[in-house]
Amino acid sequence: xxxxxxxxxxxxxxxxxxxxxxxxxxxxxxxxxxxxxxxxxxxxxxxxxxxxxxxxxxxxxxxxxxxxxxxxxxxxxxxxxxxxxxxxxxxxxxxxxxxxxxxxxxxxxxxxxxxxxxxxxxxxxxxxxxxxxxxxxxxxxxxxxxxxxxxxxxxxxxxxxxxxxxxxxxxxxxxxxxxxxxxxxxxxxxxxxxxxxxxxxxxxxxxxxxxxxxxxxxxxxxxxxxxxxxxxxxxxxxxxxxxxxxxxxxxxxxxxxxxxxxxxxxxxxxxxxxxxxxxxxxxxxxxxxxxxxxxxxxxxxxxxxxxxxxxxxxxxxxxxxxxxxxxxxxxxxxxxxxxxxxxxxxxxxxxxxxxxxxxxxxxxxxxxxxxxxxxxxxxxxxxxxxxxxxxxxxxxxxxxxxxxxxxxxxxxxxxxxxxxxxxxxxxxxxxxxxxxxxxxxxxxxxxxxxxxxxxx
Amino acid sequence: xxxxxxxxxxxxxxxxxxxxxxxxxxxxxxxxxxxxxxxxxxxxxxxxxxxxxxxxxxxxxxxxxxxxxxxxxxxxxxxxxxxxxxxxxxxxxxxxxxxxxxxxxxxxxxxxxxxxxxxxxxxxxxxxxxxxxxxxxxxxxxxxxxxxxxxxxxxxxxxxxxxxxxxxxxxxxxxxxxxxxxxxxxxxxxxxxxxxxxxxxxxxxxxxxxxxxxxxxxxxxxxxxxxxxxxxxxxxxxxxxxxxxxxxxxxxxxxxxxxxxxxxxxxxxxxxxxxxxxxxxxxxxxxxxxxxxxxxxxxxxxxxxxxxxxxxxxxxxxxxxxxxxxxxxxxxxxxxxxxxxxxxxxxxxxxxxxxxxxxxxxxxxxxxxxxxxxxxxxxxxxxxxxxxxxxxxxxxxxxxxxxxxxxxxxxxxxxxxxxxxxxxxxxxxxxxxxxxxxxxxxxxxxxxxxxxxxxx
Numbered sequence: 013x014x015x016x017x018x019x020x021x022x023x024x025x026x027x028x029x030x031x032x033x034x035x036x037x038x039x040x041x042x043x044x045x046x047x048x049x050x051x052x053x054x055x056x057x058x059x060x061x062x063x064x065x066x067x068x069x070x071x072x073x074x075x076x077x078x079x080x081x082x083x084x085x086x087x088x089x090x091x092x093x094x095x096x097x098x099x100x101x102x103x104x105x106x107x108x109x110x111x112x113x114x115x116x117x118x119x120x121x122x123x124x125x126x127x128x129x130x131x132x133x134x135x136x137x138x139x140x141x142x143x144x145x146x147x148x149x150x151x152x153x154x155x156x157x158x159x160x161x162x163x164x165x166x167x168x169x170x171x172x173x174x175x176x177x178x179x180x181x182x183x184x185x186x187x188x189x190x191x192x193x194x195x196x197x198x199x200x201x202x203x204x205x206x207x208x209x210x211x212x213x214x215x216x217x218x219x220x221x222x223x224x225x226x227x228x229x230x231x232x233x234x235x236x237x238x239x240x241x242x243x244x245x246x247x248x249x250x251x252x253x254x255x256x257x258x259x260x261x262x263x264x265x266x267x268x269x270x271x272x273x274x275x276x277x278x279x280x281x282x283x284x285x286x287x288x289x290x291x292x293x294x295x296x297x298x299x300x301x302x303x304x305x306x307x308x309x310x311x312x313x314x315x316x317x318x319x320x321x322x323x324x325x326x327x328x329x330x331x332x333x334x335x336x337x338x339x340x341x342x343x344x345x346x347x348x349x350x351x352x353x354x355x356x357x358x359x360x361x362x363x364x365x366x367x368x369x370x371x372x373x374x375x376x377x378x379x380x381x382x383x384x385x386x387x388x389x390x391x392x393x394x395x396x397x398x399x400x401x402x403x404x405x406x407x408x409x410x411x412x413x414x415x416x417x418x419x420x421x422x423x424x425x426x427x428x429x430x431x432x433x434x435x436x437x438x439x440x441x442x443x444x445x446x447x448x449x450x451x452x453x454x455x456x457x458x459x460x461x462x463x464x465x466x467x468x
Numbered sequence: 469x470x471x472x473x474x475x476x477x478x479x480x481x482x483x484x485x486x487x488x489x490x491x492x493x494x495x496x497x498x499x500x501x502x503x504x505x506x507x508x509x510x511x512x513x514x515x516x517x518x519x520x521x522x523x524x525x526x527x528x529x530x531x532x533x534x535x536x537x538x539x540x541x542x543x544x545x546x547x548x549x550x551x552x553x554x555x556x557x558x559x560x561x562x563x564x565x566x567x568x569x570x571x572x573x574x575x576x577x578x579x580x581x582x583x584x585x586x587x588x589x590x591x592x593x594x595x596x597x598x599x600x601x602x603x604x605x606x607x608x609x610x611x612x613x614x615x616x617x618x619x620x621x622x623x624x625x626x627x628x629x630x631x632x633x634x635x636x637x638x639x640x641x642x643x644x645x646x647x648x649x650x651x652x653x654x655x656x657x658x659x660x661x662x663x664x665x666x667x668x669x670x671x672x673x674x675x676x677x678x679x680x681x682x683x684x685x686x687x688x689x690x691x692x693x694x695x696x697x698x699x700x701x702x703x704x705x706x707x708x709x710x711x712x713x714x715x716x717x718x719x720x721x722x723x724x725x726x727x728x729x730x731x732x733x734x735x736x737x738x739x740x741x742x743x744x745x746x747x748x749x750x751x752x753x754x755x756x757x758x759x760x761x762x763x764x765x766x767x768x769x770x771x772x773x774x775x776x777x778x779x780x781x782x783x784x785x786x787x788x789x790x791x792x793x794x795x796x797x798x799x800x801x802x803x804x805x806x807x808x809x810x811x812x813x814x815x816x817x818x819x820x821x822x823x824x825x826x827x828x829x830x831x832x833x834x835x836x837x838x839x840x841x842x843x844x845x846x847x848x849x850x851x852x853x854x855x856x857x858x859x860x861x862x863x864x865x866x867x868x869x870x871x872x873x874x875x876x877x878x879x880x881x882x883x884x885x886x887x888x889x890x891x892x893x894x895x896x897x898x899x900x901x902x903x904x905x906x907x908x909x910x911x912x913x914x915x916x917x918x919x920x921x922x923x924x
Contacts, residue, residue, distance in 0.1 A: 043782035104784055110679070168782055209684060213783045222747025223566070226897040228665060228868025231798050232709065232768035233759045234746045238793075239705060239771050246702035249695060251821050253688065290690045291678025294823035303689045312688035314787055315695050317777030322794060326499035326624055327669045327831050328560055329796055329869075330897055331770055337694075338778060340785055342687050365707050367750035375783050412684025413785075441682040441786050 017146040017460045024146070025453055029125070031061075032138045032452070035100075036118040036127040042078055042101035042168045051078040051164045054100040054134075058141070058162055059083075065145040066152075067160065069183075075172025078164030082183060085148070086157045091467050093157035095186040095426060096144075097416060098137035098193060099166035102129035103441045110443035124446040131447035132440040136192040136432055137162055139452060143459035155467025159186055163416070166193070169213070169376030170415055177419045188389040189420045192459070194432030196451070197408050198279050202397035202458070204390060205430035207308065207409030208417055210343035210380035212353045216244065216360055217336045217371040225331040235367035237335035238321055244370075245337060247363045248313055253297040253306075255313050255341070257359045265346035267309050271407075275304045278406060289437055308409035311352075313341045338375075342411060349377035378415025379422070389429050389466060396462035397431075400454055431462065472606040473916045477598065481909055485581070487517075488594045488908070491556070492574040492583040498534055498557035498624045507534040507620045510556040510590075514597070514618055515539075521601040522608075523616065525639075531628025534620030538639060541604070542613045547923050549613035551642040551882060552600075553872060554593035554649060555622035558585035559897045566899035580902040587903035588896040592648040592888055593618055595908060599915035611923025615642055619872070622649070625669070625832030626871055633875045644845040645876045648915070650888030652907065653864050654735050658853035658914070660846060661886035663764065663865030664873055666799035666836035668809045672700065672816060673792045673827040681787040691823035693791035694777055700826075701793060703819045704769055709753040709762075711769050711797070713815045721802035723765050727863075731760045734862060745893055764865035767808075769797045794831075798867060805833035834871025835878070845885050845922060852918035853887075856910055887918065 021028070040054040041047040055072055058081045063070045067083035078101060086093070105115035105128045113119040118127035125135070140160070147154050161184070163173040177184065194205040220235035249255055267275075282303045286295050297306040306312070316338040322328035343352055357372040364370040383390065385407055394405040410430075420426040433455035439445045477484070496510040497503040511528055514537045519526045523539035534557060542549070561571035561584045569575040574583035581591070596616075603610050617640070619629040633640065650661040676691035705711055723731075738759045742751050753762040762768070772794040778784040799808055813828040820826045839846065841863055850861040866886075876882040889911035895901045 043780065043784065045781070103786075104778075104780065106778075106780075107680070167784075211684070211785070213785065220748050223895065223900075224563070224898040225746065226868065227768075227770040227772070227796060228667070228798060228866065229892070229896070230746060230763065231770050231867060232762035232766055233741075233751045233753045235748050235750070235752045236770050238774060239701065239769075242698040242701035242771065243707065245695065245698035251699065285689075290681065290686065292676050292691050292823050293825065294691070295689050296691045296823045297689045306688035307686065310688055312683075313695075314683040314687050314692050314785075315698065315777075316683070316784060316786055316788065317779045318694060318774040318791075319779035321771075321773030322560075322562075323773045323775035323779075324499065324560065325501070327794070327796075328499065328623075328772060328897070329667070329669070329770075330559075330772055332772065335774075338783070340683060340783075342684060367748055367752045369749065410684065411687060412682060436685070439679065440685070441784070442680040444679075 015460065015464060016150040018457055020150045021142065021146040021456045021460060028138070028142045028456070032135060033118040035134050035138060036129055037116055039116045040101050040164065041104050042165050043104060048078070051101055055079050055081050055164055058100060061141055062160060065141070066148045073176060075175065077172045080173055080176060081160070081162040083160040084158065085154050088154055088157045088467060091156040092187040093159060093185065094463065094466065095184060095189045096140050096158060096160045097189055097191045098140055099133045099163045100137060101164040101167050102132070102134070103167050107443060112444055123449050125449060126444055126446045128445055130445050131434040131438045132445065133166065133193045135447040135452055136455065139433065139455040139459060140192050142456050143463065146456070146460055147463060155464050159183065171376070173416055174419050177416065177423050180423055184424055186426055189426045189428040191414060191417055191428045191430045192432050193414055194410055194430045195434030195436060195438065197406050199435060200401065202401040202403055202405045204393055204405050204407055205410045205432065206383040206385055206407050207345065208381050208414050209411050210347065210349055210378045210415070210418065211340055211413040212343065212349050212377040213340040213375040214353070214356065215336055215338055215373045215375060216241065217334060218244070219334045219369045220367060221331060221333045224333050227329045227331050230331055234331050236331050237368060238332060240365045240368045241318065241335040241337055243365050244360060244363055245315055252299055253312070255311060257355050259355050260311065260352065263346040264344055274407065280304060307411035309344055311341060311343050311347060313339065315339050342413065343380045345380050345382050347380060349379060353377065378413045379418040381418045381421060383427055387427050389427060392465040393429050393431055393462050396465045397458055399461055400458045431458065471916065471920060473602040474913055476606045477602040477912045477916060484594070484598045484912070488591060489574040491590050491594060492585055493572055495572045496557050496620065497560050498621050499560060504534070507557055511535050511537050511620055514556060517597055518616060521597070522604045529632065531631065533628050536629055536632060537616070537618040539616040540614065541610050544610055544613045544923060547612040548643040549615060549641065550919065550922065551640060551645045552596050552614060552616045553645055553647045554596055555589045555619045556593060557620040557623050558588070558590070559623050563899060568900055579905050581905060582900055582902045584901055586901050587890040587894045588901065589622065589649045591903040591908055592911065595889065595911040595915060596648050599912050599919065602912070602916055603919060611920050615639065629872055630875050633872065633879050636879055640880055642882055645882045645884040647870060647873055647884045647886045648888050649870055650866055650886045651890030651892060651894065653862050655891060656857065658857040658859055658861045660849055660861050660863055661866045661888065662839040662841055662863050663801065664837050664870050665867050666803065666805055666834045666874065667796055667869040668799065668805050668833040669796040669831040670809070670812065671792055671794055671829045671831060672697065673790060674700070675790045675825040676823065677787060677789045680789050683785045683787045686787055690787050692787050693824060694788060696821045696824045697774065697791040697793055699821050700816060700819055701771055708755055709768070711767060713811050715811050716767065716808065719802040720800055730863065736760060763867035765800055767797060767799050767803060769795065771795050798869065799836045801836050801838050803836060805835060809833065834869045835874040837874045837877060839883055843883050845883060848921040849885050849887055849918050852921045853914055855917055856914045887914065
């Protein structure tokens with residue numbers, strides 16, 4: 013019962029993979045100014061390809077940052093319209109010396125393709141494009157109306173797409189969004205993500221003395237910005253991982269009893285997760301919650317780096333005048349970025365030690381979101397996935413943040429179908445990021461079947 | 469009553485200053501591997517100059533790191549022998565953007581010369597060389613026997629000179645050491661430093677997960693190395709600056725009542741010091757001690773930098789697998805580096821949060837020291853300083869560490885005369901380091917008079 017599009021995709025798979033490698037070779041790291049032209053090259057590659065496979069209105073839409081890629085095909089009268097979303101930008105590749113093969117030289121190994129962006133999100137963007145190509149090439153038409161919107165700033169907060177979505181452009185009129193930036197819960201287990209954490213990403217800056225001072229001469233009298241910063245950071249969370257910001261947990265809407273019961277039946281072993289994925293001596297986190305609850309349905313706070321001071325090799329005996337910390341918090345349904353940031357900022361100023369000046373900055377934020385599972389697009393997706401994978405779909409949440417899903421709901425009133433084909437051990441945002449080759453292939457099949465199902 | 473050598477020094481002063489600039493232009497940053505040849509160039513410049521002014525046995529002595537410079541003049545029968553010490557290496561110049569003029573382009577401004585190493589320690593090394601030149605050029609002899617030993621690793625722990633001194637080489641037979649690496653307590657106030665803090669410079673490394681992880685996926689369950697490190701650092705000191713390492717204060721020998729009384733009579737205003745030198749909202753430190761006691765006679769602990777993690781511009785949502793901190797402690801008489809490090813290391817391991825692995829490394833160390841003020845060289849120095857400056861000498865301590873002074877005492881049984889001409893606001897180890905030009909000139913005069921006094 014395989015469609016002609018599905019057959020086309022299988023027959024052309026080797027070419028699809030080579031094309032993906034071309035996209036992966038472009039170091040489109042959105043946070044690094046030196047990679048700005050690479051981001052544009054990645055966008056232009058997508059424009060060229062969307063034109064080639066038969067889309068109309070293909071164009072770059074300029075933003076304050078990296079451009080959006082837009083295209084549409086709107087000839088399916090009386091059919092619904094899907095807005096296909098993905099991102100062509102990637103995280104920085106550092107630390108480079110921990111990659112087994114270079115991050116921008118895609119390499120096949122053990123049934124995977126290794127590269128920065130392999131699964132987050134270029135591989136999934138390419139799966140969408142190749143599903144659309146397969147449908148157009150075999151039927152000369154699509155089973156529904158399609159708009160494509162890819163962005164290049166997902167890893168740096170997505171301000172450009174957020175502004176464009178907030179503008180409610182007519183180019184975005186659709187019935188639902190198809191977001192390909194998530195993962196399967198386990199190999200072979202078809203998965204739809206129906207909840208995402210939000211986030212606030214912040215910087216704390218601490219200033220002590222007016223200039224760097226000699227720690228011999230001044231040590232014992234001059235405030236040390238790093239010591240003060242460590243004191244602040246240590247007061248944000250207790251040792252179990254409970255966040256100490258007053259009121260931070262007050263507005264949380266907990267998962268339903270049914271959702272919690274479904275999570276308990278998922279194939280998940282906390283000890284296995286600790287050993288195979290995290291690799292630490294012990295897991296941390298709030299007592300009384302399972303790992304899935306802690307990562308899907310509870311807020312958290314992480315420190316990403318502490319710039320400033322002396323970080324070279326060897327020794328420098330300086331009392332640094334200032335220190336910074338990059339700190340983010342993940343938010344869950346019920347919480348809002350504005351309120352969470354206000355609570356955090358007030359608390360940091362309250363707990364700051366004497367003798368130093370403090371500044372707390374918001375770098376970017378995104379709201380948490382929950383998708384109702386009874387909408388027709390989610391239902392169509394579960395039918396399509398069952399055909400391709402031969403199993404019932406599991407509904408999960410993700411601890412990550414895809415702020416655009418919240419924006420689609422808020423500004424365009426679009427529900428999102430988050431159908432993604434990554435795996436939990438794909439090392440996204442870390443060295444040796446990979447995409448399973450079988451998942452790339454079945455992902456394309458699933459997307460073809462889903463679009464056919466919605467259009468039928 | 470000025471000697472012919474003193475007259476010679478005054479007449480040749482403009483040349484002395486130009487020569488110093490040549491030395492200051494060499495970026496002999498000992499901690500940076502890329503400046504290794506610059507360190508050697510600085511040493512070779514000193515060799516050339518010591519030969520030119522009439523020293524014997526002038527040579528480089530190779531070490532594992534940067535070379536020592538040795539020279540002697542031993543023709544003053546039945547006179548004492550002085551071992552002249554200084555260092556030609558300098559601290560790194562970063563942060564470069566805070567310098568008003570480039571660190572290795574010496575610039576005269578407001579009666580000072582600005583450059584990295586101007587006062588710490590190239591200007592003071594050059595004052596010694598020029599005092600010796602003045603004596604040799606006018607009398608064709610020195611009033612006492614002189615050995616010169618300059619090192620190039622003072623800012624990185626001085627391992628080379630420490631090993632050479634520990635070898636008790638016959639080249640080091642002397643009666644006392646003259647160490648020019650300290651400062652006046654206040655402008656115009658002749659000062660001898662008779663006490664130094666010791667130090668231990670360490671690194672703490674914290675390892676959490678086996679690799680960097682995405683903070684969305686894993687935040688709330690995976691240990692965060694930076695959060696754990698902040699917790700450790702925050703537990704090392706209380707908010708007043710009291711070190712919390714058990715037993716750390718047990719062996720301290722406090723200053724005598726007479727020494728404390730002398731310190732109270734020094735021209736020192738804590739509020740003025742806070743505003744003009746430190747520039748912070750508030751001073752920190754142990755309650756119940758004055759600033760001079762806190763910086764001269766109490767141990768302290770500082771954090772210099774926290775390498776690792778994401779420190780670029782923008783945002784990266786990573787849970788770093790490891791974090792490091794550069795932490796040093798200053799030690800006071802009664803304490804030993806070995807015991808202090810053992811206490812510290814045990815404590816860090818004790819207070820480390822669950823879920824992370826900890827490593828504590830000693831980078832380098834030096835013992836604290838105290839010089840008895842009744843020795844004849846200290847007495848001769850006070851007479852010389854009175855003649856040049858017209859005032860009684862004050863005896864102070866320094867919060868800094870000159871490990872070689874402890875080594876001279878321990879291995880060679882040499883008392884040190886620490887006669888230096890820096891000022892408290894010279895910005896050593898910081899941007900805009902300077903040396904007061906009047907102090908450079910009177911420093912040379914003081915050294916000439918002191919050597920004449922000892923030899924008389």
